[in-house]
Amino acid sequence: MKILVTVKRIPDPDESLKFGATGLDYSASKWVPNAFDEYAVETALRLAEVVGGTQRLAEVVVLSICPENQRQHVTQFLAMGADRGIIVDADPDKLDTISVSKLIAAVFKKEACDLLISGKLTQDNEGNQVPQRVAALLGLPQACFAAAVEWDQTGRALNVSREVDDGVETKRIPLPGVLSVDLRIVLPRSVRNGSTPATHAYNEGPRLASLKGITMAKRKPVAVLKPADLGVAITATEQNVAVTAPPKRKAGQKVKSVEELVEKLAKEAKVL
Amino acid sequence: MSKVLVILEVAAGKLRPHCLPGITAGAEIAAKIGGQLQLLVLGADPSQAAQAIAQAGYGAAGVLTLAAAGLEPFTAEAWGDAIVHAVKTTGATVIGGSASSTLRDALPRAAALLDAPLVSDIVQVKSATTFTRPVSAGRALLDVQVNAPIVFFTARGTEFEPAQPGAAVDVSPLPAPTVDVRGVQVKGVQKTESSRPALTEAKVVVSGGRGMKEGANFRILEQLTDLLGGALGASRAATDAGMVPADLQVGQTGKIVAPELYIAVAVSGAIQHLAGMKGSKVIVAINKDEEAPIFQVADYSLVAKWEDAIPRLIELIKARRSA
Numbered sequence: 205m206k207i208l209v210t211v212k213r214i215p216d217p218d219e220s221l222k223f224g225a226t227g228l229d230y231s232a233s234k235w236v237p238n239a240f241d242e243y244a245v246e247t248a249l250r251l252a253e254v255v256g257g258t259q260r261l262a263e264v265v266v267l268s269i270c271p272e273n274q275r276q277h278v279t280q281f282l283a284m285g286a287d288r289g290i291i292v293d294a295d296p297d298k299l300d301t302i303s304v305s306k307l308i309a310a311v312f313k314k315e316a317c318d319l320l321i322s323g324k325l326t327q328d329n330e331g332n333q334v335p336q337r338v339a340a341l342l343g344l345p346q347a348c349f350a351a352a353v354e355w356d357q358t359g360r361a362l363n364v365s366r367e368v369d370d371g372v373e374t375k376r377i378p379l380p381g382v383l384s385v386d387l388r389i390v391l392p393r394s395v396r397n398g399s400t401p402a403t404h405a406y407n408e409g410p411r412l413a414s415l416k417g418i419t420m421a422k423r424k425p426v427a428v429l430k431p432a433d434l435g436v437a438i439t440a441t442e443q444n445v446a447v448t449a450p451p452k453r454k455a456g457q458k459v460k461s462v463e464e465l466v467e468k469l470a471k472e473a474k475v476l
Numbered sequence: 477m478s479k480v481l482v483i484l485e486v487a488a489g490k491l492r493p494h495c496l497p498g499i500t501a502g503a504e505i506a507a508k509i510g511g512q513l514q515l516l517v518l519g520a521d522p523s524q525a526a527q528a529i530a531q532a533g534y535g536a537a538g539v540l541t542l543a544a545a546g547l548e549p550f551t552a553e554a555w556g557d558a559i560v561h562a563v564k565t566t567g568a569t570v571i572g573g574s575a576s577s578t579l580r581d582a583l584p585r586a587a588a589l590l591d592a593p594l595v596s597d598i599v600q601v602k603s604a605t606t607f608t609r610p611v612s613a614g615r616a617l618l619d620v621q622v623n624a625p626i627v628f629f630t631a632r633g634t635e636f637e638p639a640q641p642g643a644a645v646d647v648s649p650l651p652a653p654t655v656d657v658r659g660v661q662v663k664g665v666q667k668t669e670s671s672r673p674a675l676t677e678a679k680v681v682v683s684g685g686r687g688m689k690e691g692a693n694f695r696i697l698e699q700l701t702d703l704l705g706g707a708l709g710a711s712r713a714a715t716d717a718g719m720v721p722a723d724l725q726v727g728q729t730g731k732i733v734a735p736e737l738y739i740a741v742a743v744s745g746a747i748q749h750l751a752g753m754k755g756s757k758v759i760v761a762i763n764k765d766e767e768a769p770i771f772q773v774a775d776y777s778l779v780a781k782w783e784d785a786i787p788r789l790i791e792l793i794k795a796r797r798s799a
């Protein structure tokens with residue numbers, strides 16, 4: 205089994221934004237991994253390992269489309285436990301979503317992967333569409349917004365609980381396939397691979413890199429490809445033309461008591 | 477004449493209300509490109525629902541149907557194929573609808589198969605080709621211009637008015653599509669049953685955060701919610717901890733709400749939470765920490781423990797009601 209995990213670097217979401225003429229100015233930003241992609245890597249690692257044993261059930265390959273010299277996030281995921289990395293050397297902020305999706309699909313095919321795991325969205329761009337597009341381009345089934353996943357190794361399928369608007373849907377997808385993960389995938393019992401004891405509870409959230417992991421990361425292979433190596437013609441169907449800050453809410457007021465609050469909600473705001 | 481196709485979702489033979497803002501967004505785009513708005517209903521046998529929708533018209537030029545057994549239960553795989561088929565047979569150039577979990581799952585698939593861009597979660601139609609969408613947890617509004625023969629969109633429900641019924645229109649069935657579910661099996665949806673209004677449609681939302689400490693404490697928020705005829709919401713911390721079901725989460729990765737009154741109780745106000753409720757008309761925050769960032773967006777801030785404030789709030793509202 206070979207699992208490909210897509211990982212994007214994003215400007216630190218805790219930094220204040222700098223508004224440029226046609227888009228946000230990230231020239232001085234600190235770059236961090238997209239949180240949903242950290243969850244995706246954690247999901248892949250939980251599927252691949254047998255807790256309490258030494259066996260590995262899958263190879264975990266992380267893929268990022270990013271400038272070759274800004275690969276800190278890839279190294280970080282290798283330190284977390286991924287086996288190797290692939291970088292497609294391009295600035296993702298200059299590519300349209302069509303091109304990003306085609307590049308990912310091309311790598312999946314070239315590597316003959318069995319499973320793609322992506323975050324459900326990027327925290328900066330919030331496109332919420334790349335994994336779905338890749339699944340379509342490859343003609344594969346998809347389970348998006350996954351909150352829990354169980355790998356049926358004999359049936360070569362995943363049983364996935366997906367968070368939908370009015371509850372939780374259970375969907376079974378045969379492999380090869382595509383998974384996009386939501387926040388709850390990193391709760392202690394969300395991922396089951398059939399080999400780690402079912403009683404095992406993980407720590408909540410993505411794991412931290414160990415010291416040994418950090419040392420080993422430097423020795424793990426990272427292949428660097430150009431978009432042309434993958435035979436993908438880059439298109440430019442989207443262009444950012446302006447960016448503004450949303451209107452600020454007008455300053456509110458402090459109320460001293462519940463009595464005052466009710467009085468104001470009734471008389472001033474007229475919402476009671 | 478170019479066509480704008482808005483994809484609708486139905487349940488029990490009726491249009492699901494969350495689709496109405498998507499129709500309005502589609503109508504605005506149709507007006508900007510000088511095109512025609514068509515509504516598309518798909519399913520195993522969508523004719524009855526389509527008739528009901530056509531009666532109300534919603535300002536569209538017509539209602540189209542696509543019938544195939546493989547379209548129910550919903551899968552992105554089959555819906556993606558069917559939408560591609562609809563675009564090819566109608567020659568539609570703009571395709572979209574409300575940004576529901578259904579369309580967010582299926583539309584990118586169809587867009588990819590047609591080599592078309594998709595602009596997600598638009599909040600404004602600037603021109604025929606330029607749409608505004610929030611990014612970075614709603615801290616910026618980006619104008620995106622698309623340049624392609626076919627364009628997809630999803631529209632944020634809180635930013636477009638629900639489409640209103642108008643003159644009745646005709647229903648035209650499209651030739652049946654071939655759909656492939658790619659081997660998937662849907663085992664069903666475990667619905668969160670509630671007699672309250674849907675979170676995204678409620679006029680009042682009461683949300684609880686980690687400071688509620690445990691699920692049982694949400695009872696008192698439910699009392700307040702029901703007194704106000706509203707919907708219950710929660711922060712990620714409260715949903716992750718299992719205090720309430722995950723579909724009650726408000727925020728960047730949860731529901732986007734914009735009620736007339738939003739009451740945040742024991743919620744700190746992280747940017748990801750604000751992203752889902754900043755558009756509310758009146759915001760009340762109740763938190764024991766006067767430094768909590770939620771107070772920066774609140775119209776009325778009360779520094780208090782919920783254990784003291786909420787019972788009193790319920791009491792006073794009840795007293796007002798009976799006065």
Ligand SMILES: Cc1cc2nc3c(=O)[nH]c(=O)nc-3n(C[C@H](O)[C@H](O)[C@H](O)COP(=O)(O)OP(=O)(O)OC[C@H]3O[C@@H](n4cnc5c(N)ncnc54)[C@H](O)[C@@H]3O)c2cc1C
Pocket residue numbers: 239240327387684685686687688710711712713714725726727728729730741742743744745746747748749752762763764765768780781782783
């Ligand atoms: C990728 C990503 C996506 C996310 N998406 C979302 C999202 O969609 N929605 C969301 O909500 N969060 C989201 N988050 C999480 C977000 O960053 C915060 O961690 C979360 O909103 C915090 O929830 P909280 O306010 O309930 O908890 P806390 O931040 O722990 O705040 C609890 C608050 O309760 C107050 N309190 C405690 N006891 C009492 C009491 N007795 N009476 C009154 N007040 C009390 C405290 O003062 C504190 O302010 C996301 C995070 C990431 C990384």
Ligand SMILES: Nc1ncnc2c1ncn2[C@@H]1O[C@H](COP(=O)(O)O)[C@@H](O)[C@H]1O
Pocket residue numbers: 210211212213238240241244267268269270296304321322323324325326329330331332333334335
């Ligand atoms: N430049 C990129 N490199 C690698 N993966 C990406 C890139 N952009 C998007 N993705 C993946 O696609 C997911 C969804 O992205 P989006 O559709 O842009 O919200 C992310 O969580 C990533 O896993």
